[in-house]
Amino acid sequence: MKIALIGYGKMGKAIEAIATAKGHEIIHRVDISSQHLLEKEHLQQADVAIEFTGPETAYNNILKCFEANVPVVCGSTGWLEKLSDVQALCQEKKQAFLYASNFSVGVNIFFEVNKRLAELMGNQPQYDVWMEEIHHTQKKDAPSGTAITLAEQVLEKVQRKKDWVNTGDAPEEQLSIISRRIDPAPGTHTITYTSAIDDISITHTAHSREGFASGAVIAAEWIKGKQGVFSMKDVLSL
Missing domain, CATH: 3.40.50.720 (NAD(P)-binding Rossmann-like Domain)
Incomplete structure (x- = not known):
């Protein structure tokens, strides 16, 4: 080819x-x-x-x-x-x-896991949800395109969140995405559901490009x- x-x-x-x-x-x-x-x-x-x-x-x-x-x-x-x-x-x-x-094949499988978890958590209002993404310092956009895809999947199922914002200090109705730029990280994405009783997190970590x-x-x-x-x-x- x-x-x-x-x-x-x-x-x-x-x-x-x-x-x-x-x-x-x-x-x-x-x-x-x-x-x-x-x-x-x-x-x-x-x-x-x-x-x-x-x-x-x-x-x-x-x-x-x-x-x-x-x-x-x-x-x-x-x-x-x-x-x-x-x-x-x-x-x-x-x-x-x-x-x-x-x-990444792994990330695309992770997308499907994220959608299923969001679906399960959609009717569990005792859980808040937030996201973190970490990339190398040369990455131009924040949040990453992968983080935005994950966030939009969550918003589709967890309707108590109305939109996403790129900050760690967000109102209750907004999904917080925290973007960190640390070398040499090629890409880590974590979605966390948190309540007074427990936390549930899923993470994908890339080891290289x-x-x-x-x-x-x-x-x-x-x-x-x-x-x-x-x-x-x-x-x-x-």
């Missing part, structure tokens, strides 16, 4: 290492200094594009992949106010698009040749 790698930071390089070890070919690499080289004729040579940049560039990068008729797997966060537009455009142009706030990178390559392998809007739930049959 021929891959266009859009974003060549630490994550991009981890993806490259795993993809090449699996026999895939990285035919195009774009980093911050070469963003202007993201041209249709280069993208068209790829079977799939993997996009890991940032909120300033992700949207336009995805549109360029659509123009080149190349399936795109996107892991950039901080741009999701435009996600519905991208999904609609993907369907209109009969392209293929897969977005995930986190590509390898899980995220491996999941992105699995997603790229899966989306090749497909049309439509997908998620890691589709890839992993969750």
